[in-house]
Amino acid sequence: MRHIISLLMENESGALSRVSGLFSARGYNIESLTVAPTEDATLSRMTIVTSGTDEIIEQIIKQLNKLIDVVKVLDLNDGKFIERELMIVKVKANAQYRDEMKRMCDIFRGRIIDVSDSSFTIELTGSSSKLDAYIESIDKAAILETVRTGASGIGRGDRILKV
Amino acid sequence: MNSNHISGAEIVIRCLHEEKVKFVFGYPGGAVLNIYDAVFKQNKFKHVLVRHEQAAVHAADAYSRSTGKVGVALVTSGPGATNAVTGIATAYMDSIPMVIISGQVPTYAIGQDAFQECDTVGITRPCVKHNFLVKDVKDIASTIKKAFYVASSGRPGPVLVDIPKDITAEKYEFSYPKSVHLRSYNPIIKGHSGQIKKALSLLLSAKKPMIYSGGGVVLGDASSQLTKFVRTIGAPITSTLMGLGGFPASDKQFLGMLGMHGTYEANMAMQECDVLLAVGARFDDRVIGNPEHFLSKPKTIIHIDIDPSSISKRVKIDIPIVGHVVSVLTELNDLLSKEKTKQNISLKHWLKEIDQWRSTNCLSFKNDKKLIKPQFVVQTLHQVTKGDAFITSDVGQHQMWAAQYYPFDKPRRWINSGGLGTMGVGLPYAMGTQLAHPDAMVACVTGEASIQMCIQELSTCKQFHLPIKIINLNNRYMGMVRQWQEFFYGNRYAESYMEALPDFVKLAEAYGHVGMKIENPSDIEPALKEAFSKKLKERLVFMDFITDQKENVFPMIPNGKGLSEMITAEDL
Numbered sequence: 001m002r003h004i005i006s007l008l009m010e011n012e013s014g015a016l017s018r019v020s021g022l023f024s025a026r027g028y029n030i031e032s033l034t035v036a037p038t039e040d041a042t043l044s045r046m047t048i049v050t051s052g053t054d055e056i057i058e059q060i061i062k063q064l065n066k067l068i069d070v071v072k073v074l075d076l077n078d079g080k081f082i083e084r085e086l087m088i089v090k091v092k093a094n095a096q097y098r099d100e101m102k103r104m105c106d107i108f109r110g111r112i113i114d115v116s117d118s119s120f121t122i123e124l125t126g127s128s129s130k131l132d133a134y135i136e137s138i139d140k141a142a143i144l145e146t147v148r149t150g151a152s153g154i155g156r157g158d159r160i161l162k163v
Numbered sequence: 164m165n166s167n168h169i170s171g172a173e174i175v176i177r178c179l180h181e182e183k184v185k186f187v188f189g190y191p192g193g194a195v196l197n198i199y200d201a202v203f204k205q206n207k208f209k210h211v212l213v214r215h216e217q218a219a220v221h222a223a224d225a226y227s228r229s230t231g232k233v234g235v236a237l238v239t240s241g242p243g244a245t246n247a248v249t250g251i252a253t254a255y256m257d258s259i260p261m262v263i264i265s266g267q268v269p270t271y272a273i274g275q276d277a278f279q280e281c282d283t284v285g286i287t288r289p290c291v292k293h294n295f296l297v298k299d300v301k302d303i304a305s306t307i308k309k310a311f312y313v314a315s316s317g318r319p320g321p322v323l324v325d326i327p328k329d330i331t332a333e334k335y336e337f338s339y340p341k342s343v344h345l346r347s348y349n350p351i352i353k354g355h356s357g358q359i360k361k362a363l364s365l366l367l368s369a370k371k372p373m374i375y376s377g378g379g380v381v382l383g384d385a386s387s388q389l390t391k392f393v394r395t396i397g398a399p400i401t402s403t404l405m406g407l408g409g410f411p412a413s414d415k416q417f418l419g420m421l422g423m424h425g426t427y428e429a430n431m432a433m434q435e436c437d438v439l440l441a442v443g444a445r446f447d448d449r450v451i452g453n454p455e456h457f458l459s460k461p462k463t464i465i466h467i468d469i470d471p472s473s474i475s476k477r478v479k480i481d482i483p484i485v486g487h488v489v490s491v492l493t494e495l496n497d498l499l500s501k502e503k504t505k506q507n508i509s510l511k512h513w514l515k516e517i518d519q520w521r522s523t524n525c526l527s528f529k530n531d532k533k534l535i536k537p538q539f540v541v542q543t544l545h546q547v548t549k550g551d552a553f554i555t556s557d558v559g560q561h562q563m564w565a566a567q568y569y570p571f572d573k574p575r576r577w578i579n580s581g582g583l584g585t586m587g588v589g590l591p592y593a594m595g596t597q598l599a600h601p602d603a604m605v606a607c608v609t610g611e612a613s614i615q616m617c618i619q620e621l622s623t624c625k626q627f628h629l630p631i632k633i634i635n636l637n638n639r640y641m642g643m644v645r646q647w648q649e650f651f652y653g654n655r656y657a658e659s660y661m662e663a664l665p666d667f668v669k670l671a672e673a674y675g676h677v678g679m680k681i682e683n684p685s686d687i688e689p690a691l692k693e694a695f696s697k698k699l700k701e702r703l704v705f706m707d708f709i710t711d712q713k714e715n716v717f718p719m720i721p722n723g724k725g726l727s728e729m730i731t732a733e734d735l
Contacts, residue, residue: 017285055479
């Protein structure tokens with residue numbers, strides 16, 4: 001099953017390689033991994049999207065906790081959470097595609113952030129599966145370029161990951 | 164500049180003094196010259212100059228294994244650090260507390276592909292508990308304090324501190340922190356009381372209780388608490404390779420080592436028990452074989468371990484207890500002392516069943532009048548040393564024979580590489596052990612293949628007058644490789660024959676030691692007695708035993724098979 005794991009770690013050089021190295025050394029999947037400093041500059045927050053059986057996810061959480069630089073680990077799938085990912089996609093917007101691309105962008109509640117004679121650059125946010133759905137819905141031949149941030153997640157309501 | 168200021172190199176040395184380090188094992192080089200200059204000017208610890216950095220780390224590792232203290236090694240940048248990696252990985256796999264200090268090229272040269280530069284922190288990252296790159300002279304003291312704390316607390320392990328050369332030249336005031344706190348690192352010490360109570364009641368109402376103890380008992384110094392507990396409840400106990408000595412081997416309740424080359428009775432009892440208590444052990448592949456086969460006989464498993472990630476890693480645990488073994492076993496003993504009856508159910512039938520397995524006498528071997536049987540050498544070694552020696556070993560058949568035929572009654576007496584299985588550790592392990600215990604008997608049980616992997620250390624042994632006794636079980640083969648090739652590869656002995664062996668007697672003599680070649684079984688005992696005699700008390704003796712080439716280690720669980728699927732000597 002797909003799990004989104006959030007963790008807080010010391011914002012030190014090499015911290016990212018400790019996490020990515022752990023995943024490759026132990027053969028765990030990484031679907032996506034995002035990291036940035038938090039409002040407290042000494043801490044980084046990382047979101048890892050992974051998949052595996054319950055036993056594997058349990059080991060991943062334990063192994064992450066075992067890393068000396070990791071302060072806190074939370075499996076967002078243990079409760080209710082919100083997931084968002086940002087995708088920027090450049091699509092063909094010549095006469096053949098222009099109307100359709102505008103319409104699909106509206107349907108998926110995206111925003112056109114750059115326009116040229118022949119292309120639109122569209123910003124889309126949502127769960128990773130929503131972004132997948134957008135890609136599925138438009139004509140593949142119209143896609144010029146895509147870039148995705150990987151998922152970020154946060155617990156709903158009182159679920160807070162803080163030191 | 165303040166007059167209190169000292170160089171970064173001197174700060175490193177002062178930190179080691181504060182940690183009461185007695186020995187530093189190392190090898191100098193460009194990036195650590197400042198540190199070595201500071202080593203030269205002090206006399207609080209002894210620096211042991213090895214002949215290869217790998218041996219420095221192994222020797223420091225054995226110093227730790229045999230004393231429980233943190234071992235310290237000092238190596239230079241680049242090749243110094245990469246040579247140390249095998250030693251670090253070996254210590255990591257067996258959770259040995261160590262601090263390795265490595266020199267690094269100056270900070271301004273990092274990333275320039277400078278002479279003797281390598282990414283030491285990157286290279287060692289997967290085989291250390293933690294590592295640090297010190298980028299400021301102000302951080303040296305606090306970093307070394309953290310390194311010792313992290314290495315020795317929780318589940319122990321090696322910690323590396325990489326220090327660029329310019330940092331060791333800069334000056335700063337020395338102040339060693341009294342304590343250290345890491346918000347991201349809080350090892351659990353005390354086990355959950357509710358779980359401990361549940362565990363005890365399960366054990367007391369078991370029909371076939373079994374204890375399985377591991378290296379954690381030795382590392383955690385919990386053997387007296389374990390022994391008290393096991394003797395009170397009367398259950399049988401087995402031990403992993405790493406746990407040997409954690410419970411006295413001469414005790415009737417002890418079934419011997421379990422696992423791939425464990426005894427028949429230990430493996431059968433492990434398979435057939437109904438409640439299993441695992442203490443500081445990790446159910447690894449060489450111990451339980453195939454986990455599905457192991458669980459095919461239903462049992463309730465209780466697991467005490469300081470590392471939460473050891474729990475339910477290979478085998479699903481019913482009652483996990485995360486905590487320090489001493490703390491948890493003390494609590495169990497306290498609870499047990501309040502119990503009215505020590506056993507709710509008689510263990511008579513269970514112990515009888517075990518005695519039947521025992522009666523197969525699985526470790527018996529046929530002695531020979533002409534050929535030296537390696538098992539017999541180890542048995543005689545046990546007898547001559549009255550079971551009171553520190554035994555180090557390399558990796559392979561001789562290691563298993565040492566584990567099987569030299570029963571250990573005390574912890575920290577059996578020094579070997581269990582997890583990584585590193586050939587070449589035996590001699591440096593004996594060095595670290597002998598330095599830590601100068602008056603003790605230290606024997607290195609090895610083979611002609613393993614010993615050649617760190618043979619250069621005979622020179623270190625000469626320099627530091629280490630009276631180690633090397634028991635070379637020389638069968639002219641990489642014995643364990645040959646055994647697998649015989650069993651599983653149709654006797655095709657690919658590259659496992661050791662050709663062009665040196666004359667070990669002359670080799671020992673060339674290094675200034677005593678060499679002996681023993682070819683007849685009747686000479687084993689007199690030779691060992693002589694080696695351990697007063698006359699040779701101060702000398703390293705290299706004993707080259709020419710043994711039976713075809714001897715195999717039994718019992719054996721073939722790779723991927725279950726505990727009850729052993730091959731014994733009689734099966735072949």
